[in-house]
Amino acid sequence: MGLHHVGLRVxxxxxxxxxxxxxxxxxxxxxxxxxxxxxxxxxAASPEIRVRIVLLAFPDGTGVELFEFGGPTRPDWLEQPHADARLPHLGIQVDDVDAALDRAERAGGARLWPKPSHWGPVRVVYLHDPDRNVVELLDGPLSAVAAVAGGNGGD
Structure with missing residues (x-):
C-alpha cells in the first residue's frame, strides 16, 4: 500500500x-x-459551511484533493495563517524540474528558492501554489532522495 492523496485548502x-x-x-x-x-x-464545522471539493490524480495514481470553503461561516481552524516554513509540503515527481517550475509559475505559483538545486542526483525546488501551500518539485524517485540522506547530498 502507499500514499493515497493529500488534501489542501484553496x-x-x-x-x-x-x-x-x-x-x-x-x-x-x-x-x-x-x-x-x-x-x-x-x-467538523457548523451546518452553514459550504465546501467544494475536487480530486485530481497524478500518473502514478497518487492524488491531491482540493477544498474551497464558502458560505456564511467558515471552520475556525481555517483561519490559521499559512506559515512561511517549508513543512508541511506536497512533493511531486516531475520529468523536468525547470519546465515544471516554469509551468507552475505561469499558473500562479511562486518559487521559494532562487533556482532549483540538487539533493544528490535529484534536482529539486520548493514553491508556493497560488494559495501558499508549499510544493516541492523533484525529478527523481524517493529512493534516490533517501540514498543521500545519510550524507550531505544537497548543494
Missing part, C-alpha cells in the same frame, strides 16, 4: 485545479459541492 478551486493540472494531475470527476449536515460532519 481559495479558488478552479485556479488551483489549473495549477495542479500544469504539474501533471488530471481531474478524476467534476467538483463536488457539499453543504448542510454533510459538510458539517465532513469538516
Amino acid at each position: 481559495a479558488d478551486l478552479d485556479r488551483a485545479t489549473g495549477f495542479y493540472r500544469q504539474l501533471g494531475a488530471e481531474v478524476l470527476a467534476p467538483p463536488l459541492a457539499l453543504g448542510g449536515r454533510g459538510a458539517a460532519l465532513a469538516m
